[in-house]
Amino acid sequence: MSAATALSPTDAGAILFGVFFLLLFLRVPVAFALGLACLPILLIEPHLTAMSLVQETFNAYNSFILLAVPFYLLAANLMNVGGITDRLVRLSRALVGHFPGALAQVNVVLSIFFAGISGSSTADAASQGKIFIEAQRKEGYDDSFNAAITAVSAVLAVIVPPSILMIVWGGVLTVSIGGLFLAGVIPGLAIGLVQMATVHVYAKARGYPTYPRATLVEGIKAFGVSVPALLTPVIIIGGKIFGWFTPTEAACIAVLYAIALALFVYREMTARGLHDALLDTGRFAAVTLFCVGTASAFGWLLAYYQIPKAIIESVMVWEMGPIGTGFFIAAAFLVVGCFLDAIPAIIIVGTILEPLAKAVGMHPIHFAMIGIVSLAFGLVTPPYGLCLLISCSIANIRVVDALKDTMIMLAPMFGVLVLVILWPDFVLILPKLISPEFLK
Amino acid sequence: MSDVRPAPARERWRAFTAWYSRALSWLLIASVTILVVPVSMQIFSRFTALIPHYIWTEEMARFLFIWMIMIGAMVGVRESTHFEVDVWPRLGARADAALKLFSALAVLVMAIVFVWSGIEFTRFAWNRISELAELPLWLIHVAWPVAGVTWIVFLGEQAWDAAAVLFGRAAA
Numbered sequence: 182m183s184a185a186t187a188l189s190p191t192d193a194g195a196i197l198f199g200v201f202f203l204l205l206f207l208r209v210p211v212a213f214a215l216g217l218a219c220l221p222i223l224l225i226e227p228h229l230t231a232m233s234l235v236q237e238t239f240n241a242y243n244s245f246i247l248l249a250v251p252f253y254l255l256a257a258n259l260m261n262v263g264g265i266t267d268r269l270v271r272l273s274r275a276l277v278g279h280f281p282g283a284l285a286q287v288n289v290v291l292s293i294f295f296a297g298i299s300g301s302s303t304a305d306a307a308s309q310g311k312i313f314i315e316a317q318r319k320e321g322y323d324d325s326f327n328a329a330i331t332a333v334s335a336v337l338a339v340i341v342p343p344s345i346l347m348i349v350w351g352g353v354l355t356v357s358i359g360g361l362f363l364a365g366v367i368p369g370l371a372i373g374l375v376q377m378a379t380v381h382v383y384a385k386a387r388g389y390p391t392y393p394r395a396t397l398v399e400g401i402k403a404f405g406v407s408v409p410a411l412l413t414p415v416i417i418i419g420g421k422i423f424g425w426f427t428p429t430e431a432a433c434i435a436v437l438y439a440i441a442l443a444l445f446v447y448r449e450m451t452a453r454g455l456h457d458a459l460l461d462t463g464r465f466a467a468v469t470l471f472c473v474g475t476a477s478a479f480g481w482l483l484a485y486y487q488i489p490k491a492i493i494e495s496v497m498v499w500e501m502g503p504i505g506t507g508f509f510i511a512a513a514f515l516v517v518g519c520f521l522d523a524i525p526a527i528i529i530v531g532t533i534l535e536p537l538a539k540a541v542g543m544h545p546i547h548f549a550m551i552g553i554v555s556l557a558f559g560l561v562t563p564p565y566g567l568c569l570l571i572s573c574s575i576a577n578i579r580v581v582d583a584l585k586d587t588m589i590m591l592a593p594m595f596g597v598l599v600l601v602i603l604w605p606d607f608v609l610i611l612p613k614l615i616s617p618e619f620l621k
Numbered sequence: 622m623s624d625v626r627p628a629p630a631r632e633r634w635r636a637f638t639a640w641y642s643r644a645l646s647w648l649l650i651a652s653v654t655i656l657v658v659p660v661s662m663q664i665f666s667r668f669t670a671l672i673p674h675y676i677w678t679e680e681m682a683r684f685l686f687i688w689m690i691m692i693g694a695m696v697g698v699r700e701s702t703h704f705e706v707d708v709w710p711r712l713g714a715r716a717d718a719a720l721k722l723f724s725a726l727a728v729l730v731m732a733i734v735f736v737w738s739g740i741e742f743t744r745f746a747w748n749r750i751s752e753l754a755e756l757p758l759w760l761i762h763v764a765w766p767v768a769g770v771t772w773i774v775f776l777g778e779q780a781w782d783a784a785a786v787l788f789g790r791a792a793a
Binding site for chain 2: 204216239242251252425430434436463464466472564
């Protein structure tokens with residue numbers, strides 16, 4: 182890297198970001214905009230050729246860790262076609278059906294259970310959108326509320342372990358994935374709780390319906406049929422913590438377990454359902470991961486010109502303390518999350534900010550959780566909030582129409598993010614207690 | 622359909638891409654299904670004595686994974702499922718077609734790069750084999766030029782449609 186480059190870092194940065202945002206604005210798909218932004222530089226710079234783009238995308242896909250992404254999506258899709266989700270709906274209803282805004286509470290609680298099995302928010306938004314949005318509409322809930330609550334509760338899937346974002350973060354920035362899994366538990370549950378409180382306030386204000394309290398017998402029955410499904414997070418997270426499996430293997434176990442449940446325990450999977458689950462997984466995983474390849478090429482060029490170092494040096498001048506840095510990191514990820522999918526954002530921005538976090542002595546897991554929670558919020562912020570896009574398309578409303586309710590629901594969730602920033606032990610306490618070796 | 626008959630070439634093209642993308646979808650399903658096998662073998666060989674510990678499972682999984690991503694990315698172009706950021710208000714049919722045409726041309730540039738550099742990339746791997754499974758590496762590298770060619774086929778169809786709307790030869 183010390184060799185002289187034809188372009189100055191400033192020019193290279195201007196070309197990369199300029200072309201990228203211009204193409205994005207002209208509605209070129211994100212993955213292609215990232216790749217095309219690299220092209221002028223690859224052609225200008227004498228040491229580089231267009232083949233670097235092919236080589237860098239190849240290097241990005243040639244990764245055993247990323248393989249966890251299709252597996253977690255497949256596990257989620259199999260849960261839906263195999264009757265596992267239905268059992269968890271029944272359990273959630275027995276638990277919170279008697280709260281005001283019953284169905285919306287069930288929506289949130291199911292997301293917490295779902296998050297413990299799947300690691301994909303988009304899979305959560307797609308499947309729960311289909312279950313809840315129409316049902317809530319029939320019970321008189323407003324459409325903007327339905328789309329918003331489905332989208333914001335879906336973000337739990339990447340905060341509560343297991344999580345695709347944690348696996349990618351751990352893989353790209355070399356942080357213990359087991360440690361990240363444990364760190365996500367408390368913030369994830371806290372966000373779930375504030376969402377339930379938000380639903381409560383909405384339900385009281387707008388008179389949303391309540392179900393009769395489930396009898397103890399029904400509660401026990403609902404729990405009984407859900408036990409096999411509820412064991413999934415125990416197997417995945419336990420297996421990771423005790424070092425039985427790698428993250429990718431744990432995701433594969435989730436798939437095998439979901440298949441076993443669907444075939445032998447709940448026996449609801451049809452050939453059609455299986456076909457759709459597989460095709461859906463392939464389509465979605467590939468489109469998501471393709472973008473990881475071009476994002477990696479983009480990030481590689483940024484590093485080639487040492488642009489991250491230049492950015493960090495200019496930020497260091499402000500001399501922010503750990504807390505100021507925490508807020509800065511959150512703000513950076515929140516802004517980037519509005520325009521970029523979370524995985525490419527980790528690859529590009531996570532690597533840029535890492536030295537900044539290190540410089541103020543922030544623990545790598547603490548830094549990761551600030552980033553992951555902020556990026557999770559980015560899943561519901563327009564213009565590029567995939568979960569909100571999905572839930573609005575299922576509800577058949579425009580994103581702008583759901584925006585106000587989404588922002589209202591996000592406000593208390595920001596409270597949890599602030600807590601994560603101000604109080605490192607909020608995320609670090611579980612890893613400290615359960616397996617301190619992850620913190621080294 | 623009114624008395625304006627679509628060009629037969631256009632119809633043949635559409636029929637071909639429909640068939641081709643169905644075939645790709647089946648390959649995609651196959652690749653997702655088969656991916657589970659080597660990773661499961663890796664787990665079972667570690668914890669049970671049922672199967673020996675094969676050294677090539679990890680590499681096999683990675684190579685299949687690369688093909689899965691590339692096939693899915695091909696299908697994604699035909700189905701327009703690659704994520705885009707839409708900051709425009711609701712547009713008229715022509716303005717929308719103009720943006721679609723531009724986007725198709727931009728992706729076309731990338732497709733040409735994938736074909737051009739992808740051929741070089743495949744040649745580069747012509748005589749090399751992988752470390753563990755000893756597979757010929759060009760079998761994996763060739764996914765790039767194949768993706769490029771496939772995109773060109775799919776994009777041509779879309780650009781044609783968008784141009785027809787833009788220049789007023791078809792109803793939106």
